[in-house]
Amino acid sequence: METQKNKKEMFYPHVSVDCVLLGTNEDKLCVLLVERQVAGSDEKHYKLPGSLIYESEDLDTAAYRVLNEATGLKRVALKQFRSFGSPARTKNKEDVQWLENASKMKISRIVTVAYLALCKIGKKTTMDEKSDTLIWAPVNELPHLPFDHKEIIEAARQEIRDWVDREPGIVFDYLPPKFTAYQLRRIFEIVYDKEVDVRNFRKKMSTMEYIVQTDETETGVNHRAARYFRFDRIKYNKLHSNFNKI
Amino acid sequence: METQKNKKEMFYPHVSVDCVLLGTNEDKLCVLLVERQVAGSDEKHYKLPGSLIYESEDLDTAAYRVLNEATGLKRVALKQFRSFGSPARTKNKEDVQWLENASKMKISRIVTVAYLALCKIGKKTTMDEKSDTLIWAPVNELPHLPFDHKEIIEAARQEIRDWVDREPGIVFDYLPPKFTAYQLRRIFEIVYDKEVDVRNFRKKMSTMEYIVQTDETETGVNHRAARYFRFDRIKYNKLHSNFNKI
Numbered sequence: 001m002e003t004q005k006n007k008k009e010m011f012y013p014h015v016s017v018d019c020v021l022l023g024t025n026e027d028k029l030c031v032l033l034v035e036r037q038v039a040g041s042d043e044k045h046y047k048l049p050g051s052l053i054y055e056s057e058d059l060d061t062a063a064y065r066v067l068n069e070a071t072g073l074k075r076v077a078l079k080q081f082r083s084f085g086s087p088a089r090t091k092n093k094e095d096v097q098w099l100e101n102a103s104k105m106k107i108s109r110i111v112t113v114a115y116l117a118l119c120k121i122g123k124k125t126t127m128d129e130k131s132d133t134l135i136w137a138p139v140n141e142l143p144h145l146p147f148d149h150k151e152i153i154e155a156a157r158q159e160i161r162d163w164v165d166r167e168p169g170i171v172f173d174y175l176p177p178k179f180t181a182y183q184l185r186r187i188f189e190i191v192y193d194k195e196v197d198v199r200n201f202r203k204k205m206s207t208m209e210y211i212v213q214t215d216e217t218e219t220g221v222n223h224r225a226a227r228y229f230r231f232d233r234i235k236y237n238k239l240h241s242n243f244n245k246i
Numbered sequence: 247m248e249t250q251k252n253k254k255e256m257f258y259p260h261v262s263v264d265c266v267l268l269g270t271n272e273d274k275l276c277v278l279l280v281e282r283q284v285a286g287s288d289e290k291h292y293k294l295p296g297s298l299i300y301e302s303e304d305l306d307t308a309a310y311r312v313l314n315e316a317t318g319l320k321r322v323a324l325k326q327f328r329s330f331g332s333p334a335r336t337k338n339k340e341d342v343q344w345l346e347n348a349s350k351m352k353i354s355r356i357v358t359v360a361y362l363a364l365c366k367i368g369k370k371t372t373m374d375e376k377s378d379t380l381i382w383a384p385v386n387e388l389p390h391l392p393f394d395h396k397e398i399i400e401a402a403r404q405e406i407r408d409w410v411d412r413e414p415g416i417v418f419d420y421l422p423p424k425f426t427a428y429q430l431r432r433i434f435e436i437v438y439d440k441e442v443d444v445r446n447f448r449k450k451m452s453t454m455e456y457i458v459q460t461d462e463t464e465t466g467v468n469h470r471a472a473r474y475f476r477f478d479r480i481k482y483n484k485l486h487s488n489f490n491k492i
Contacts, residue, residue: 011301012258012260013259013260013261013299014258014259015259015261015331015357053259053331053357055257055333055355056333057333058331058332058333059329059330059331059332059357080328080329082326083305083326083329083359084305085261085299085304085305085359086304086305087301087302087303087304109301111261111299111305111357111359113329113331113357166412166413167412239485240486
């Protein structure tokens with residue numbers, strides 16, 4: 001920390017945390033948003049769950065507080081993934097006005113530490129009394145959001161792509177133990193946000209020795225019953241082995 | 247960002263960036279430290295290169311400014327890897343006193359955004375005029391450092407292990423095109439900070455199809471000339487293929 005060049009450079013940024021919870025809902029990648037009250041507006045306004053940090057709080061503590069206050073969840077594994085601190089974050093005067101009203105503080109600049117969790121969307125995601133102030137919004141059809149929340153969501157999506165690039169095995173945590181080729185393909189289409197050619201995907205699957213065909217097929221479906229596959233983690237770990245375990 | 251609970255919770259944290267440059271020197275993992283002036287002390291004191299951010303600066307801009315001011319380097323690829331914001335960061339009064347003297351600002355709490363780069367240590371790492379205020383300190387033999395700089399360095403080392411765990415191929419960027427089994431083993435020993443059994447390592451190497459034995463051996467050495475290996479990136483990418491490239 002060098003000497004500040006001159007008095008003009010002195011300023012007092014605020015620090016916040018924002019939580020990006022991503023999950024798939026109705027075959028779309030969705031993000032959890034909370035309602036925010038905007039004075040003089042009847043429309044619904046949303047934002048990422050977030051908060052300025054409190055004086056006694058570590059960053060992780062603040063992130064879990066925010067998550068818990070917004071959703072009632074405690075056990076979601078939040079991972080700090082990036083901090084956003086551009087001076088342009090507060091360029092929209094309405095956003096700053098809203099935050100100053102809500103926080104009763106003068107706001108010039110805010111550096112936010114963003115956290116990320118991948119969730120399965122289910123009944124137990126939200127506390128009952130909170131649920132009508134929360135929405136799961138498709139990432140590709142976001143409403144207006146304050147500050148750089150859209151940019152943070154896009155960065156979170158990219159972060160998840162990077163995780164899956166490096167470790168494709170994590171997608172199997174979000175599939176049932178037995179899954180169809182369609183289910184697997186859809187999860188990759190959702191992660192990479194693009195359509196994947198069915199035939200190419202099957203070809204790729206057949207080269208992945210850790211995706212094992214079972215003898216079972218779907219039952220009780222109207223269409224032609226699809227074959228079930230399973231994930232062989234032992235084979236996967238062997239193929240993705242590294243020098244750590246010597 | 248919820249309403250702050252009460253006035254007591256209002257506070258003004260500072261935001262800084264810190265740069266962790268790691269490289270290997272004389273077969274040890276080292277970190278770049280800069281000298282800091284401590285009033286009334288004749289001993290040399292060091293810290294990570296870092297700075298409070300300026301009012302007009304993005305976080306990345308601040309990190310590159312710090313790196314450039316400290317070392318003259320511009321082309322190192324810095325990666326933001328984690329923010330540290332525990333209230334305990336400023337528990338040591340001497341550290342706070344030093345920073346208040348250096349910055350001419352009242353300091354209560356500092357959230358720092360840490361950046362990381364892996365470097366090859368070479369002649370061009372530092373500007374000539376700066377080089378006597380800089381040291382490459384072995385990570386296992388660090389001098390006293392202010393704030394949580396030791397913790398940040400340990401987290402940076404862990405981050406690099408995670409990179410290598412997920413993508414062992416990156417170590418070959420830090421080896422010559424032809425390398426010996428010893429050189430490869432040493433780089434893993436340095437990354438994982440443990441001795442690796444020679445025989446087990448050779449066994450592991452032989453299972454890694456992307457490490458290809460060449461016909462060449464070392465020349466002009468006193469000991470028995472070792473075989474050279476090379477890294478086959480095409481084979482590596484195939485083995486570590488994922489669904490991104492469909």
